[in-house]
Amino acid sequence: MPLYEIETNAHIIITWADNEDAAKLVVDDAYPGDDVLRMTKRPRDSWVISKGALGLSTPAIDPCGVARDCLAKSAGDKVHAIRLYRQETGSDLDTARKVIESNMVMGW
Template identity: 65%
Template sequence: MPLFEIETDNHIIISWAQDSDSASAIVTDAYPSERVIRLTKRPRDTWVISKAALGIPNAADVCDSARDCLSKAQGDKVHAIRLYMHETGVDLEQARKAIESNMVMGW
């Protein structure tokens, strides 16, 4: 089954689907008020996001720390960001990027 990248006004969704129509239906089910603005069939069956591109240095430590903070905060993003800033000493923007990138990866 092909992998599709589906961009809406507020989200980028990566999902397997049989075809373009099925991929669009994923958006309709999950976000009925959003419109598909770009739909791309990926050339391979995997998706990779570079942590360096997200501005996250030293990826292994960030993941473990960010996921630990998300767990302690029970998924509360703002609380997790505060915890992350306190535990790592990074600024607000770095903490936000670390927590948000780990939220989308599933913690």
């Protein structure tokens, strides 16, 4: 039995069904007020959600350790260290600036 991914205006439903009509009936039964926006027959019979895509697999980051490494790599150049920190952590500019500046004060 194929696996279907069905996106409605309020939900994403993963269900097994014999065909698209049967999959639509599952939605109509469970969420009668929802409109089907997209229905995709999955190529395999299982569903996988990447923890990385959800941001759940990133190990805890020690911001001070990363900041000190970036300051060392940049030879103390604050602007370059901020750039490196953003690349390493994916942080926004303001967060990276605060972390780098606070570690400069502590005498990296």
